[in-house]
Amino acid sequence: MNDADLIAACLRGDPRAQRQLYNQFAGLMLTVCRRYLKRQEDAEEALLLGFAKVFRALPTFRQEGSFEGWVRRIMVNEALMELRRREPLHLSFEEFAQPENLAATPATADMQLQADELLALLQELPIGYRTVFNLYALEGYSHLEIAETLGITEGTSKSQLSKARAMLQRRLVLSTAAR
Known part of the structure; x- marks a missing residue:
């Protein structure tokens, strides 16, 4: 059908x-x-x-x-x-923007993770980062749509996405290195 x-x-x-x-x-x-x-x-x-x-x-x-x-x-x-x-949706996580929490090593194409491992990495992100990352990278929302949906500015959406990517990239490197 x-x-x-x-x-x-x-x-x-x-x-x-x-x-x-x-x-x-x-x-x-x-x-x-x-x-x-x-x-x-x-x-x-x-x-x-x-x-x-x-x-x-x-x-x-x-x-x-x-x-x-x-x-x-x-x-x-x-x-x-x-x-x-x-969970209260706070989108200002300055403590996570410290240099030690940002990616220092570029991601490589050979990083192979199972779906459950990726989900676990996503779940480790602060709620604001995770929400913006999901809406933008996985659902295809624009920063304007995210801003309207979450009641934030476009700049905040872009900043949260950038910080989420950097944190995910760092954690991917660490996860791959731990294997």
């Missing part, structure tokens, strides 16, 4: 189609939620709340662009809402 047929069946209230939609996207969307939320339970909560919103908002999907992208945007927004409920 393609996305259009699946959506149509869900709109008719077909429980099998609803289950199929959930099963089709749940794994990927849980990964999206986990990138923002440290605790598995919080990510699962965001996932369930996000799917509730997906099913409620399904009549508004205009079939313009990717259905997966539409679902992803709902999940990102839900993860951000859960993040705000769980």
Whole structure:
């Protein structure tokens, strides 16, 4: 069943189609939620709340662009809402901008990490860095969109992204060296 047929069946209230939609996207969307939320339970909560919103908002999907992208945007927004409920979103982490916390060694192409290792490295980032990095690098938001979404300036978004990249780069080097 393609996305259009699946959506149509869900709109008719077909429980099998609803289950199929959930099963089709749940794994990927849980990964999206986990990138923002440290605790598995919080990510699962965001996932369930996000799917509730997906099913409620399904009549508004205009079939313009990717259905997966539409679902992803709902999940990102839900993860951000859960993040705000769980952890205050402070985007000024000057203590992490110290030279010893920034990358000193350029990353190399041969750094091979498993997805769970990358997720662990992302989870180690301060919440502000992690959130901006995820929105920009993984979700494709612009700095303007990030600024509007998080209530910060574009400059703060750019600064947080730069610091996140530097910290990730340093930790990748350290992680690879430890192997």
